[in-house]
Amino acid sequence: MAAKTARTGKSSRAGSRPSDSLTAEQLTDMYTKMNHIRAFEEKVAYFFSRGMIHGTTHLYIGEEATAVGALAPLSDKDLITSTHRGHGHTISKGIDLNRMMAELLGRSNGYCKGKGGSMHIADLSRGNLGANGIVGGGIPIAVGAALTLKMRKQDQVVVSFFGDGALNEGSFHESVNLASVWDLPVVFVCEDNQYGMSMSRHKSINLDDLADRAKAYGIPGKTIDGQNVFEVYDAMVEAIDQAKKTGPVLLVSETYRYMGHSKSDANRYRTKEEINEWKKRDPIAILRAEILRRGTADEKTLDGIEAQTREDIEAAVRFAEEAGEPDVNDIINDVYA
Amino acid sequence: MSSAKQKDGAATGVREITYAEAIREAMSEEMRKSDDVFLMGEDVGVYGGAFGVSVGMVDEFGEDRVRDTPISEAVIVGAATGAAVTGMRPIAEIQFSDFITIGMDQLVNQAAKIRYMFGGAANVPMVIRAPAGSGTGAAAQHSSSMEAWYTHVPGLKVVTPSSPYDAKGLLKSAIADPNPVVFLEQKLLYRVKGPVPEEEYTIPLSSSEVKREGDAVTVVTWGRMVNRCLEVADELSREGIEMEVVDPRTLMPLDEGPIVASAKKTGRVLIVHEAVQTGGYGGEIAARIADSEAFYYLDAPIKRLGALDVPVPYNPVLEANVVPTHEKITAAVRELVQ
Ligand SMILES: Cc1ncc(C[n+]2csc(CCOP(=O)(O)OP(=O)(O)O)c2C)c(N)n1
Numbered sequence: 001m002a003a004k005t006a007r008t009g010k011s012s013r014a015g016s017r018p019s020d021s022l023t024a025e026q027l028t029d030m031y032t033k034m035n036h037i038r039a040f041e042e043k044v045a046y047f048f049s050r051g052m053i054h055g056t057t058h059l060y061i062g063e064e065a066t067a068v069g070a071l072a073p074l075s076d077k078d079l080i081t082s083t084h085r086g087h088g089h090t091i092s093k094g095i096d097l098n099r100m101m102a103e104l105l106g107r108s109n110g111y112c113k114g115k116g117g118s119m120h121i122a123d124l125s126r127g128n129l130g131a132n133g134i135v136g137g138g139i140p141i142a143v144g145a146a147l148t149l150k151m152r153k154q155d156q157v158v159v160s161f162f163g164d165g166a167l168n169e170g171s172f173h174e175s176v177n178l179a180s181v182w183d184l185p186v187v188f189v190c191e192d193n194q195y196g197m198s199m200s201r202h203k204s205i206n207l208d209d210l211a212d213r214a215k216a217y218g219i220p221g222k223t224i225d226g227q228n229v230f231e232v233y234d235a236m237v238e239a240i241d242q243a244k245k246t247g248p249v250l251l252v253s254e255t256y257r258y259m260g261h262s263k264s265d266a267n268r269y270r271t272k273e274e275i276n277e278w279k280k281r282d283p284i285a286i287l288r289a290e291i292l293r294r295g296t297a298d299e300k301t302l303d304g305i306e307a308q309t310r311e312d313i314e315a316a317v318r319f320a321e322e323a324g325e326p327d328v329n330d331i332i333n334d335v336y337a
Numbered sequence: 338m339s340s341a342k343q344k345d346g347a348a349t350g351v352r353e354i355t356y357a358e359a360i361r362e363a364m365s366e367e368m369r370k371s372d373d374v375f376l377m378g379e380d381v382g383v384y385g386g387a388f389g390v391s392v393g394m395v396d397e398f399g400e401d402r403v404r405d406t407p408i409s410e411a412v413i414v415g416a417a418t419g420a421a422v423t424g425m426r427p428i429a430e431i432q433f434s435d436f437i438t439i440g441m442d443q444l445v446n447q448a449a450k451i452r453y454m455f456g457g458a459a460n461v462p463m464v465i466r467a468p469a470g471s472g473t474g475a476a477a478q479h480s481s482s483m484e485a486w487y488t489h490v491p492g493l494k495v496v497t498p499s500s501p502y503d504a505k506g507l508l509k510s511a512i513a514d515p516n517p518v519v520f521l522e523q524k525l526l527y528r529v530k531g532p533v534p535e536e537e538y539t540i541p542l543s544s545s546e547v548k549r550e551g552d553a554v555t556v557v558t559w560g561r562m563v564n565r566c567l568e569v570a571d572e573l574s575r576e577g578i579e580m581e582v583v584d585p586r587t588l589m590p591l592d593e594g595p596i597v598a599s600a601k602k603t604g605r606v607l608i609v610h611e612a613v614q615t616g617g618y619g620g621e622i623a624a625r626i627a628d629s630e631a632f633y634y635l636d637a638p639i640k641r642l643g644a645l646d647v648p649v650p651y652n653p654v655l656e657a658n659v660v661p662t663h664e665k666i667t668a669a670v671r672e673l674v675q
């Protein structure tokens with residue numbers, strides 16, 4: 001199956017898009033984050049291939065524009081819930097890369113003291129309510145967080161990320177319905193990377209446009225090109241505004257994961273051609289080309305950013321490696337408050 | 338792993354296959370015999386299951402009988418229930434046993450109770466297969482051992498095989514059983530090989546087995562902990578401490594005869610399981626022994642050794658120390674026989 005060009009939303013009318021007025025600094029920040037995500041992931045992939053990281057991991061390479069575009073319009077006070085494929089969301093929301101790498105390496109100075117690992121990184125101080133090992137597990141939590149905002153009359157929003165596979169969990173349906181009838185400020189962001197593990201979303205869902213799911217709950221839904229960070233950003237600016245004023249919105253970001261589902265994946269369910277087709281629309285390359293077109297940064301500056309992000313990841317590895325393994329006596333702590 | 342005194346239960350001159358292969362063989366043989374038997378679950382088709390258990394099955398049986406489902410555990414368990422009530426014999430794989438909780442209403446309130454609520458008028462012949470246990474670094478939401486939850490639900494059978502031989506023979510019986518069976522596989526055993534005969538055999542559910550004979554202490558254990566206890570037994574044997582290791586294999590309904598007999602024989606009992614200790618099935622086994630005539634033969638209090646009462650942590654050192662370690666089991670046995 002060839003890569004499908006995603007429908008573009010209404011807001012892409014030339015001239016009137018919020019992304020047209022992104023500052024040079026904002027564009028650089030987006031570029032830095034996307035490169036941080038990719039460099040982080042490449043390092044993690046390397047560690048896994050060498051057996052240096054325990055457990056499993058789900059890489060986000062290829063999907064960077066969704067996390068970065070969706071979270072760029074947020075303030076520090078806004079909240080997110082993430083997924084098993086959460087490194088991108090976490091880095092986009094703002095994170096201490098050192099403590100994040102330390103957590104993947106299971107160190108005592110990691111975000112979760114080595115107790116959580118890749119699938120459970122959270123940073124409550126930055127509004128990140130956590131990655132999640134349960135498909136669909138974060139969606140109801142996002143609804144609850146939005147309930148807090150509404151009951152306390154706080155002018156903030158919750159962004160809940162989940163995959164196309166999660167659209168078939170009861171937790172998705174119950175959550176969107178409740179958020180709809182209670183007018184809660186949530187933006188539901190479905191990252192449609194075309195597969196839930198090995199299952200094509202065309203086999204798991206009988207809809208061409210996944211955003212049609214929104215209709216069933218009486219909320220706005222829109223499908224966007226998830227490889228184009230500007231389109232994601234524009235849709236998100238509009239969605240946040242709607243979420244705060246009238247209640248939840250569903251965005252479906254059409255994207256693709258370049259790597260296997262997790263550590264063990266023989267890619268039996270898709271073709272090399274399909275993967276290569278999608279790689280032609282790489283989200284980092286698209287952003288880079290647009291920055292150069294706008295002239296807010298030159299090639300040399302962008303190359304410098306790339307090199308720096310890789311250095312930041314190396315520094316994070318050094319930070320992690322300097323710390324020890326957690327103390328075995330710490331096992332029993334943190335179960336109860 | 339195999340001990341001189343260990344009874345592997347297998348016939349002579351048999352090949353060695355893995356636990357995963359044994360499970361695949363059991364499913365395939367039953368599917369060849371009856372069109373009513375089919376497999377469904379997340380990624381069981383071309384992917385072959387998250388742990389490769391069903392690799393190749395879709396090639397033999399086709400997508401109709403090896404069904405990839407959406408990620409929807411409630412309806413996987415519920416559809417198995419509905420298909421079973423209407424005459425099929427579904428095998429539903431839940432990718433990690435932790436996610437059975439999402440199908441728990443269908444399992445507990447529907448599958449388990451339908452027969453009784455209908456006054457015995459219905460059968461629910463289904464198997465829920467799911468990998469349990471820690472040790473893979475998958476952290477708290479992918480590593481639980483929750484067998485005790487299901488044993489607390491009348492109407493469900495609960496099976497916990499510890500070897501390829503047991504896995505195959507018990508799964509065939511589970512598929513043939515007219516009741517809902519929760520068949521808990523062990524992630525860390527999937528690649529472990531053991532003797533399995535070529536010719537067909539079954540092992541009846543509710544048949545505890547003495548895996549190793551001894552006279553000093555009875556160790557009742559199941560799942561991944563069986564091999565670990567057998568290793569400890571080999572070591573302590575060199576010091577003249579002979580452990581008797583009993584594997585219930587089916588926790589519900591429990592065949593308590595061999596357990597009680599062993600407790601009478603040794604007078605000392607240690608129960609070892611990977612699930613957290615509090616509320617674990619070890620408590621039920623201890624109570625069964627205490628309630629039986631074996632009570633009068635006991636020379637020491639019955640001891641339990643389960644996991645610490647915490648979710649499973651990610652770091653490999655912490656993770657390894659949550660469950661009963663070789664050292665902890667050894668120490669517990671020594672203390673009991675002193
Ligand atoms: C409740 C639950 N069911 C199954 C799994 C196993 N699993 C982990 S990720 C995944 C696929 C998820 O697909 P999708 O939601 O599309 O996210 P993606 O991995 O594509 O980012 C599956 C089946 C799980 N973690 N939780």
Ligand SMILES: [Mg+2]
Pocket residue numbers: 163164165191192193194195196197
């Ligand atoms: Mg997906």
